Amino acid sequence: AQSVTQLDSQVPVFEEAPVELRCNYSSSVSVYLFWYVQYPNQGLQLLLKYLSGSTLVESINGFEAEFNKSQTSFHLRKPSVHISDTAEYFCAVSTLGNEKLTFGTGTRLTIIP
Amino acid sequence: NAGVTQTPKFQVLKTGQSMTLQCAQDMNHEYMSWYRQDPGMGLRLIHYSVGAGITDQGEVPNGYNVSRSTTEDFPLRLLSAAPSQTSVYFCAIRAGYTDTQYFGPGTRLTVL
Numbered sequence: 001a002q003s004v005t006q007l008d009s010q011v012p013v014f015e016e017a018p019v020e021l022r023c024n025y026s027s028s029v030s031v032y033l034f035w036y037v038q039y040p041n042q043g044l045q046l047l048l049k050y051l052s053g054s055t056l057v058e059s060i061n062g063f064e065a066e067f068n069k070s071q072t073s074f075h076l077r078k079p080s081v082h083i084s085d086t087a088e089y090f091c092a093v094s095t096l097g098n099e100k101l102t103f104g105t106g107t108r109l110t111i112i113p
Numbered sequence: 114n115a116g117v118t119q120t121p122k123f124q125v126l127k128t129g130q131s132m133t134l135q136c137a138q139d140m141n142h143e144y145m146s147w148y149r150q151d152p153g154m155g156l157r158l159i160h161y162s163v164g165a166g167i168t169d170q171g172e173v174p175n176g177y178n179v180s181r182s183t184t185e186d187f188p189l190r191l192l193s194a195a196p197s198q199t200s201v202y203f204c205a206i207r208a209g210y211t212d213t214q215y216f217g218p219g220t221r222l223t224v225l
Contacts, residue, residue, distance in 0.1 A: 009153065034213070043203060044156075044216040090155060099144055099163060099207065100171065101214050103155035 002027040002093045006104035013081050014112045021076040021107045023065075023091030033074040034092040034101070035065055044090065050074065061085075086111050116140040117217035119204050125223045126194045134189040134220050136204030144207035145187040146214070149173065149200040156203065162187055194224045 003026045013019045025031060035047040048059040055067040065076045074091060091104040120135045136145065146161035148171075158171030162181040176198060178190040191198060204217040 004155075006155075036216075043218045046213060046215065049213055092156075099146070099161055100158055101146075101205075103148075103157070105153055105155040 002102050004093050004104035006107050008107050010108045012110045016080045018079050019081050023074045025093045029095050032094045035076050036090045038088045083111050119217040119220050123221050130194050131192050136187045138206050142206040146205045147189045148203045196224045199224045
């Protein structure tokens, strides 16, 4: 069975500062990794995903995540955050042939003006 | 929301009442699923379906029933609601074989 750990439940960051949201996973087989974002009072939107190939994946709004197999991590980073990035971020994992998506407990990103 | 609709958006029930949360999609995707979201617990899988007539349990299936008579619809039934089922419920579809799941807008359920 797979599992996901997001150690930071809340991360406050000053506007225009960099941020890293941590995600570690556990699985005995190859994984697919995802970051979803949930803006206040909205549903979940896919931010980015790693399925195969390049270990560095990027989103259209400046976030990036790097798959690190040796450290079983998929940390999310952004070099300069904006007020509009205020949201809750969920890391998730699934495995080939396994339809179940397992989520972490989420990290609430708060941007301080 | 990738063609996934959920109704109602909000619902208040009394303990013991029954209701059905509706989920529909118009993209002909085989895989559909239900999650519940609770503070500090992320999203947890309730039930899922890999096609019409096929359903299976997820992590937290107790107290919920599902059926999949058509590809388009995947309703979630609460036969006797309990306060512990107060939550936000999300339906999701998986697009093709990319293992990427897309979520509906959610239903916020309160059980008094």
